[in-house]
Amino acid sequence: MIEFTMPSLGADMEDGTLVEWRVKSGDFVKRGDIIADVDTQKGLIEIEVFDEGTINELIVKEGEKVPVGTVMAIIIPVGEKVSAKKKSRIKKEPIKEMVKEGSIKVDDRLKVSPLAKKIAEEKGIDLSAIKGSGPEGSIIKKDIDLAAAKKAESHVEVTGGKKEIAAKGLRTAIASAMSKSNREIPHFYLETRIDMTKALNWLREWNKERELKDRLLAVVLLIKATAKAIKEVPSVNAFWENGLQLKNAINIGFAVSLRKGGVVIPAIPEADKKSLNQLMDLLNDLIPRARALQLRSSELSESTITISNIGEGSTDKVFGVIYPPQVAILGFGNIVEEAWAEDGKLSARPVVHVTLAADHRAIDGYLGSRFLMALKRNLQKPEAL
Incomplete structure (x- = not known):
C-alpha cells in the first residue's frame, strides 16, 4: 500500500489546498499521470503520481487545505492484492458521496466540479454543451480546458482575480525562501x-x-x-x-x-x-x-x-x-x-x-x-x- 502525500514544491511551501481530484477510487494510474490540482503560493499546480497502481481511497476532500506531507490518497501497487478490509474502504459511489460533501455539485442536472464551474464562468464556456469525462459523466477542469481551446478567444490571457492573488502569494513565498537563504546559508x-x-x-x-x-x-x-x-x-x-x-x-x-x-x-x-x-x-x-x-x-x-x-x-x-x-x-x-x-x-x-x-x-x-x-x-x- 502506497501513501500519496501532499508534495513539497520547495523550501518555501508549508501547505497546499486540494482544488480538484482528477481520479476516483478504482482508477489505475501510472508514473507521470496528473491526479490532482493543488493551489499553492506558486499558483495552481498539477500534481503527478510517481507510482503505478490502483487508487484505493481519496482521503483529502476538495477544498481542504493540508500541510506538506499529509496523506492525500492510498494507492495499491501493481501485483499487491487488496484485502477485504482495504476493499471496504473503496468508495463504491464516488459521485453521490462527493455531492453530499459538496465537492461536486448538481447544477441544472449537470454534475460540475467547483473548479470547472469557476473556469467555465471566467471563460464564458457553456456547460450544457460539454460532455463530462469525470466520474459518472461529471464535468471537470480538463473538460473545460478542452472546450476553451476550441474557442478563438481562448488565446486571450486571463488576468486579474485568481492569477493576481497567486502572483502576490508567490512574491510572499519568494520573500520567505530568500530570507531563509540569507539567514542560514553562508554565501x-x-x-x-x-x-x-x-x-x-x-x-x-x-x-x-x-x-x-x-x-x-x-x-x-x-x-x-x-x-x-x-x-x-x-x-x-x-x-x-x-x-x-x-x-x-x-x-x-x-x-x-x-x-x-x-x-x-x-x-x-x-x-x-x-x-x-x-x-x-x-x-x-x-x-x-x-x-x-x-x-x-x-x-x-x-x-x-x-x-x-x-x-x-x-x-x-x-x-x-x-x-x-x-x-x-x-x-x-x-x-x-x-x-x-x-x-x-x-x-x-x-x-x-x-x-x-x-x-x-x-x-x-x-x-x-x-x-x-x-x-x-x-x-x-x-x-x-
Whole structure:
C-alpha cells in the first residue's frame, strides 16, 4: 500500500489546498499521470503520481487545505492484492458521496466540479454543451480546458482575480525562501568572464540553414555547458539537508521572471542527457507555462542547481541568492562587447560575465573555481555540446 502525500514544491511551501481530484477510487494510474490540482503560493499546480497502481481511497476532500506531507490518497501497487478490509474502504459511489460533501455539485442536472464551474464562468464556456469525462459523466477542469481551446478567444490571457492573488502569494513565498537563504546559508561569490566568440559563431552557422522555429538561442549553449561542467565537478549539484547530499541527476532549475513580479524555477530534468534541440524545445514549452503559473509538481521540486540568465538587453552581471536546499546558483549576465587582451593584442569580443554563488558549507573556493573553468572550456568547444 502506497501513501500519496501532499508534495513539497520547495523550501518555501508549508501547505497546499486540494482544488480538484482528477481520479476516483478504482482508477489505475501510472508514473507521470496528473491526479490532482493543488493551489499553492506558486499558483495552481498539477500534481503527478510517481507510482503505478490502483487508487484505493481519496482521503483529502476538495477544498481542504493540508500541510506538506499529509496523506492525500492510498494507492495499491501493481501485483499487491487488496484485502477485504482495504476493499471496504473503496468508495463504491464516488459521485453521490462527493455531492453530499459538496465537492461536486448538481447544477441544472449537470454534475460540475467547483473548479470547472469557476473556469467555465471566467471563460464564458457553456456547460450544457460539454460532455463530462469525470466520474459518472461529471464535468471537470480538463473538460473545460478542452472546450476553451476550441474557442478563438481562448488565446486571450486571463488576468486579474485568481492569477493576481497567486502572483502576490508567490512574491510572499519568494520573500520567505530568500530570507531563509540569507539567514542560514553562508554565501560566497566567484566571478569570471567568458569569450563567447566561438560559441556565437558556431550558433550563427547552425541556425543559418534552419527555419526560424527550429533555431537555437544562446541560452541553450549556456545550459548544456553548465550541465557538462557539473559532470566534471559534481559537488555543486547537491542539497544541504542535515549535511551534504550529492545528487546523481543533473536537473537544472531555470529562473523564469513573471510579468507582474516574482520568479519561478522550473526544472530541466537530466539536462546533461538532452541535445541542444531538445533543450530548446523544452524551454519553448516550459517558459510560457511557468509565466502562466501552470507547472507540474515535479517541475517545481526536482531542480538540483539553478541558473539565472538575465538575457539580452539587460544588466551585465547578476549575483544570485541560493535557493535552499540547493548549494549553488549560477548567474549569466547580458552578452556584451568588451575589450579583450590576448597574446599581446587588444580586440573587442562578445563577453558574458558569469557569477557563482555557493554555499560555503558544501563548496570551497577551489571547487567553485574548477567548476567555472570547466564551464569556460565547454563554451570554447560549442561543437562538442
